[in-house]
Amino acid sequence: MMALPLISPNICNLEPQGFYIHIPFCRRKCFYCDFAITTGKTELQEHYVEVLCQEIALIAKESFPYTAALKTIFFGGGTPSLLKPCQIDEILQTINRYWAIANNAEISIEINPGTVTVESVKAYRSLGINRISIGAQAFQDQLLDLCGRGHSVTEIYEAVAATKQAGLDNFSLDLISGLPTQTLSQWQESLSQAIALEPKHIAVYDLTIEPSTAFNKRYRAGVNPLPNDESTVEMYLMARDRLQGAGYNHYEISNYALPNYQSRHNLIYWHNQPFYGAGMGATSYINQYRIDRPQKMREYLAMVEAWTQGNSPINPPQISxxxxxxxxxxxxxxxxxxxxxxxxxxxxxxxxxxxxxxxxxxxxxxxxxxxxxxxxxxxxxxxxxxxxxxxxxxxxxxxxxxxx
Ligand code: SF4
CATH class of the missing domain: 1.10.10 (Arc Repressor Mutant, subunit A)
Structure with missing residues (x-):
C-alpha cells in the first residue's frame, strides 16, 4: 500500500491553516442525522482519543514541510462535549506538539444542550477554546422530541447560561427550518428566542431529508407534515428579515454573524482552502487531495492501526x-x-x-x-x-x- 499522498508543494503552495477534529459520540441519533457518529459507546471514548492522537501524529509526519501556524481548530461531531475536558486537552496538546497554534487562533467546539456545565465550559476556556457552537435547532419541546433531539428547550437555556457564566460570550446557535409539522409562527418564535439569547453567530439550516435517516422512512419533501416549498422559502426570508433586523450580517447562505464574528474555520471551506482533518468520518483537503476517513468506528480504528505500521489504506486521486x-x-x-x-x-x-x-x-x-x-x-x-x-x-x- 502507498503512503498518504499529502505533499507536493510544487503543485499547490497553499498551506493548511485549519484543523477539523471529529468526535463521533452522541447519546442517541437524531432522526434527521446522517453524520458519522456512534451512540452509547462511552467505554470507547478513551481508546478513540488515543487513536485520534496517533492519527494526528501521522498527519504531522506526512505533512512535513507544511508548518504554518494553525489559525483555526474545530472540534465537531457528533457531540464533542461528551468527552471530558482532559481528553480535549490531550488532543490539543498533541496538535500543539507538531504545529504552532496562532495566538489569536479561533478554537471552536460543538456542544449539545444537556452536556455542559459552567465548570466544563470554564475548563474549555482554560484550554484555549474561545468559541462554542450550540445545537439548539428549535425552541419548542414538541419539535425537539419529534426530531429525536434528546434535550429540552430548558436545557438550551441552561447551556447558554453556563456558556455566559463561564465568561465565553462568543457562541453560535444552530437552528433548523422546514421541520415536520413546523409552522411559520413556531419558526418566528425560534428566531426571536435565539436572538434574545444574544449569540454572536446564528446558523440556519433548511432541513434536508437524507436517505439513511429515520426521517426518510417517515417523511417526503413537500408531503404533509413537511412544510411545502412555499413555506420553506417564507421561513428562509423570515430568518433573513428578523436576523438582519437584529444586526446580524447574512454573510453566507445559511449563516449570520454580528460584525467580526464570522466562523473563521468555516470560511476556510467556503474559500476552498486546504485544511487538516482527523477522526472517524473526517475529511481533509491538502495539496488538492480530498481524503475521507471511514465512517464506521471499526474501519477507522483499523485504518489508523494500518497507518501506524506504515500502510496507509488511503490513496485517493488528486483533484484536478x-x-x-x-x-x-x-x-x-x-x-x-x-x-x-x-x-x-x-x-x-x-x-x-x-x-x-x-x-x-x-x-x-x-x-x-x-x-x-x-x-x-x-x-x-x-x-x-x-x-x-x-x-x-x-x-x-x-x-x-x-x-x-
Ligand atoms: S446531536 Fe448532531 S451529530 Fe449527534 S445525532 Fe444529533 S444531529 Fe447527529
Whole structure:
C-alpha cells in the first residue's frame, strides 16, 4: 500500500491553516442525522482519543514541510462535549506538539444542550477554546422530541447560561427550518428566542431529508407534515428579515454573524482552502487531495492501526485543477462577498474567468451579479436558487447533470 499522498508543494503552495477534529459520540441519533457518529459507546471514548492522537501524529509526519501556524481548530461531531475536558486537552496538546497554534487562533467546539456545565465550559476556556457552537435547532419541546433531539428547550437555556457564566460570550446557535409539522409562527418564535439569547453567530439550516435517516422512512419533501416549498422559502426570508433586523450580517447562505464574528474555520471551506482533518468520518483537503476517513468506528480504528505500521489504506486521486476550480466557484458562491476575479486569476489563471463568466451570464442580474471585481449570487433570489446555478455550472464543467 502507498503512503498518504499529502505533499507536493510544487503543485499547490497553499498551506493548511485549519484543523477539523471529529468526535463521533452522541447519546442517541437524531432522526434527521446522517453524520458519522456512534451512540452509547462511552467505554470507547478513551481508546478513540488515543487513536485520534496517533492519527494526528501521522498527519504531522506526512505533512512535513507544511508548518504554518494553525489559525483555526474545530472540534465537531457528533457531540464533542461528551468527552471530558482532559481528553480535549490531550488532543490539543498533541496538535500543539507538531504545529504552532496562532495566538489569536479561533478554537471552536460543538456542544449539545444537556452536556455542559459552567465548570466544563470554564475548563474549555482554560484550554484555549474561545468559541462554542450550540445545537439548539428549535425552541419548542414538541419539535425537539419529534426530531429525536434528546434535550429540552430548558436545557438550551441552561447551556447558554453556563456558556455566559463561564465568561465565553462568543457562541453560535444552530437552528433548523422546514421541520415536520413546523409552522411559520413556531419558526418566528425560534428566531426571536435565539436572538434574545444574544449569540454572536446564528446558523440556519433548511432541513434536508437524507436517505439513511429515520426521517426518510417517515417523511417526503413537500408531503404533509413537511412544510411545502412555499413555506420553506417564507421561513428562509423570515430568518433573513428578523436576523438582519437584529444586526446580524447574512454573510453566507445559511449563516449570520454580528460584525467580526464570522466562523473563521468555516470560511476556510467556503474559500476552498486546504485544511487538516482527523477522526472517524473526517475529511481533509491538502495539496488538492480530498481524503475521507471511514465512517464506521471499526474501519477507522483499523485504518489508523494500518497507518501506524506504515500502510496507509488511503490513496485517493488528486483533484484536478478543473475540479478545484468548480469547487472554488461552488463554495465561494455561498458567500455574500462571492469570489474575487483576482483570487481566481491567481489560483487558476485568467482562462478560468473567460470560461466561467459566459456560463453565468444567463443568470445575470437576477440570480448572479457580475461586478467589475467579483462574482456573487444576487440576494436573496440567487441564494434561493443556488442549486440551479451550481447545478448548471456542474453540468458545464463535467458534462453531466449535478447529482444534487
Ligand atoms: S446531536 Fe448532531 S451529530 Fe449527534 S445525532 Fe444529533 S444531529 Fe447527529
Amino acid at each position: 485543477d478543473r475540479e478545484a476550480l468548480f469547487d472554488t466557484l461552488m463554495q465561494g458562491l455561498r458567500l455574500a462577498q462571492g469570489i474575487s476575479f483576482e483570487h481566481l486569476i491567481n489560483r487558476f489563471g485568467s482562462a478560468s474567468i473567460q470560461e466561467t463568466i459566459p456560463q453565468l451570464e444567463a443568470y445575470s442580474p437576477h440570480w448572479v451579479t457580475i461586478s467589475p471585481t467579483h462574482l456573487y449570487l444576487t440576494q436573496p433570489e440567487g441564494w434561493l436558487f443556488s442549486d440551479e446555478v451550481i447545478g448548471s455550472l456542474f453540468t458545464y464543467f463535467f458534462d453531466c447533470p449535478h447529482p444534487i
